[in-house]
Amino acid sequence: MSLPISGVPTAVDQPGQLPGAQPGAAGPGPAARQPTTHALTRMGRAIRSNRKATVGTVLLAIFLFAALFPGLIAKDDPGADAYQPKLGISTAHLLGTTAQGQDMWAQLVWGTRNVMIIAFVVGLAATGIAVLIGVAAAYLGGLWDGSLSLLTDVLLVIPLFPLLIIIAGYAHGGGTLVLILVITVTSWSYTARQLRSQALSLRRRDFLEAAKVRGERRLYIIVVEVIPTMTSLIVAAFLTNALYAVLFASSLQFIGLGNPNTQSWGTMLYWAQNEAALQTGQAMWAIAPGLCIALLGAAFALLNYAFDEIGNPALRPVRRRRRKRA
Amino acid sequence: MRFALRRLGFFVVTLWVALTLNFLLPRLMPGNPALAMLAKFHGQIGPGTLHALEVLFGVNTQQSLWSQYVTYLHHVFTLNFGPSLDFYPESVTSVIGSAIWWTLGLVGVATILAFVLGTGLGIVSAWKRGGRLDSVLPPVFVITSAIPYFWMGMVLVLIFGFTLGWLPTQGGYYVSTDSPGLNWIFFQDVLSHAVLPALALIITLIGTWILTMRNTMITTLAEDYVRMARAKGLPGRRIMLDYAARNAILPNLTGFAMSLGFVVGGAILIEYVFNYPGVGYMLLQAVQGEDYPLEQALFLLITVAVLVAILIADIATALLDPRTRTSG
Numbered sequence: 019m020s021l022p023i024s025g026v027p028t029a030v031d032q033p034g035q036l037p038g039a040q041p042g043a044a045g046p047g048p049a050a051r052q053p054t055t056h057a058l059t060r061m062g063r064a065i066r067s068n069r070k071a072t073v074g075t076v077l078l079a080i081f082l083f084a085a086l087f088p089g090l091i092a093k094d095d096p097g098a099d100a101y102q103p104k105l106g107i108s109t110a111h112l113l114g115t116t117a118q119g120q121d122m123w124a125q126l127v128w129g130t131r132n133v134m135i136i137a138f139v140v141g142l143a144a145t146g147i148a149v150l151i152g153v154a155a156a157y158l159g160g161l162w163d164g165s166l167s168l169l170t171d172v173l174l175v176i177p178l179f180p181l182l183i184i185i186a187g188y189a190h191g192g193g194t195l196v197l198i199l200v201i202t203v204t205s206w207s208y209t210a211r212q213l214r215s216q217a218l219s220l221r222r223r224d225f226l227e228a229a230k231v232r233g234e235r236r237l238y239i240i241v242v243e244v245i246p247t248m249t250s251l252i253v254a255a256f257l258t259n260a261l262y263a264v265l266f267a268s269s270l271q272f273i274g275l276g277n278p279n280t281q282s283w284g285t286m287l288y289w290a291q292n293e294a295a296l297q298t299g300q301a302m303w304a305i306a307p308g309l310c311i312a313l314l315g316a317a318f319a320l321l322n323y324a325f326d327e328i329g330n331p332a333l334r335p336v337r338r339r340r341r342k343r344a
Numbered sequence: 345m346r347f348a349l350r351r352l353g354f355f356v357v358t359l360w361v362a363l364t365l366n367f368l369l370p371r372l373m374p375g376n377p378a379l380a381m382l383a384k385f386h387g388q389i390g391p392g393t394l395h396a397l398e399v400l401f402g403v404n405t406q407q408s409l410w411s412q413y414v415t416y417l418h419h420v421f422t423l424n425f426g427p428s429l430d431f432y433p434e435s436v437t438s439v440i441g442s443a444i445w446w447t448l449g450l451v452g453v454a455t456i457l458a459f460v461l462g463t464g465l466g467i468v469s470a471w472k473r474g475g476r477l478d479s480v481l482p483p484v485f486v487i488t489s490a491i492p493y494f495w496m497g498m499v500l501v502l503i504f505g506f507t508l509g510w511l512p513t514q515g516g517y518y519v520s521t522d523s524p525g526l527n528w529i530f531f532q533d534v535l536s537h538a539v540l541p542a543l544a545l546i547i548t549l550i551g552t553w554i555l556t557m558r559n560t561m562i563t564t565l566a567e568d569y570v571r572m573a574r575a576k577g578l579p580g581r582r583i584m585l586d587y588a589a590r591n592a593i594l595p596n597l598t599g600f601a602m603s604l605g606f607v608v609g610g611a612i613l614i615e616y617v618f619n620y621p622g623v624g625y626m627l628l629q630a631v632q633g634e635d636y637p638l639e640q641a642l643f644l645l646i647t648v649a650v651l652v653a654i655l656i657a658d659i660a661t662a663l664l665d666p667r668t669r670t671s672g
Contacts, residue, residue: 070483172361175654177606180609180612180646184639184643188370189373268492269492269494272492273616274632275631296501304498308491308492316487
């Protein structure tokens with residue numbers, strides 16, 4: 019790992035380069051000035067060479083497409099009770115129809131959008147809070163570190179899901195916005211702690227000392243020097259938070275603590291459970307949305323493990339040495 | 345000693361935060377949920393109880409917020425959570441007392457089994473690195489760890505309950521025919537009712553144990569003392585278990601102590617899917633039935649369980665591994 023030490027005050031430091039790949043450069047970030055395409059190609063190569071990353075990216079791309087253009091994949095209106103209830107699987111209804119006569123495939127496809135919105139908004143917001151608190155705690159030190167770390171640790175050990183259930187219960191099914199708010203506020207602590215320890219290890223680095231000697235302001239140092247160096251960990255934090263958001267939101271919707279009229283996988287499961295879909299031979303109603311949640315969650319998890327492996331070569335799967343034996 | 349005191353201090357602070365959250369949440373939420381709840385139960389409960397609840401939730405009282413808070417803390421520390429509204433006139437404490445054993449039995453056994461199996465598989469998987477087990481297990485369990493465990497429960501219900509008809513899918517025993525007590529039939533029924541929910545829990549919990557054990561074990565296997573053991577020509581089993589696994593198991597052990605704390609509140613949705621008469625299912629019933637006294641007490645119970653487990657885990661780590669004592 020070579021950290022760029024810039025002596026020129028105006029130069030924007032490039033993110034720390036991990037051997038092999040730089041996941042953080044994936045986003046359309048304006049930070050990388052000259053080698054944008056270069057970073058993207060490197061990113062692409064890293065994804066292709068790691069099987070977990072490939073699978074995760076493909077899955078995520080499929081779900082993103084469904085969330086952006088559901089109309090292209092499913093022609094039916096997901097809310098309309100337009101058909102005969104409880105139809106089986108057919109070419110007209112890929113997954114059959116619900117007990118209310120809605121097309122299940124359309125519900126599944128249109129439901130992607132809600133889940134993706136929750137995943138990305140919570141992922142970004144919670145990661146933002148985590149970066150802010152984690153880096154501030156590490157960089158400011160002293161009393162600040164003490165109090166911010168205490169806040170993080172306390173939130174870390176309070177059982178989140180029961181707390182979520184209780185808050186959502188008090189809020190009386192306020193819909194997606196409430197879910198996003200509640201999950202964001204409660205779930206940033208785990209990643210904040212990771213980011214803090216990473217930022218702590220950076221504190222003594224030469225390029226930060228150099229910035230201090232140059233007389234840069236604290237805010238400038240944090241935003242321009244510290245945070246870009248942590249991009250890979252921030253991406254990992256985003257993936258973790260997005261995964262939690264998907265699981266938490268779907269679970270809350272499943273037990274009826276979301277708005278049961280939104281189109282989403284969790285509410286599909288809620289209705290399936292309410293209408294006893296498993297007993298009445300409509301297993302698809304519960305299987306399909308659950309499988310999608312698992313696949314989307316797996317996509318985030320796989321990408322996370324892949325970045326872990328890229329950053330920590332010791333964990334990479336070893337090639338099997340079958341040929342030698344044969 | 346200082347270390348233990350610090351952890352104890354953290355325990356107290358966190359407990360206080362949880363207590364205060366419990367106190368403030370119903371008061372801060374828009375639309376005053378406590379008022380709605382009291383309106384709903386008006387006329388169903390005696391005036392004395394009603395007044396007690398009004399004090400508990402700060403409705404229609406002239407008391408200042410501070411004195412409400414003091415009263416609330418006093419109630420909590422004397423374990424006086426008032427009556428449950430759904431199970432009126434039973435008290436919250438006695439309602440919880442009957443549910444907790446179901447949860448401890450089901451989730452406790454599942455947690456222990458998942459830990460033992462997962463750690464064992466992790467050890468073997470890392471030892472035979474690149475072997476068949478090692479190439480199959482990690483990817484499979486990356487995926488299972490992303491599966492919502494309630495959905496795993498639903499799939500098991502579908503396969504073994506409705507399609508094959510092997511096992512019961514609802515409740516903790518046959519409510520209509522069984523007589524709870526110490527008899528063989530009741531015992532058998534409880535066991536058969538626990539199989540599916542326990543299986544669902546084990547499948548979703550085991551992945552983390554395998555992966556952490558495997559990854560720490562891989563790091564440990566690269567240590568010099570393992571190479572030394574190999575050079576001495578010790579048998580493989582001995583190196584695997586006594587040299588590598590013994591040193592690598594510490595993170596898993598700490599995690600296990602912590603996960604014991606999550607036993608109480610950790611399987612809410614599994615209990616919901618199986619209508620299992622435990623604490624988690626009761627929490628959901630309380631939330632849906634707006635039984636706030638029960639809800640508050642359950643949340644506290646779940647939090648305290650986790651906190652105690654973390655305290656124990658911290659102390660156990662310090663006792664088992666001298667390296668952590670100074671840095672903690």
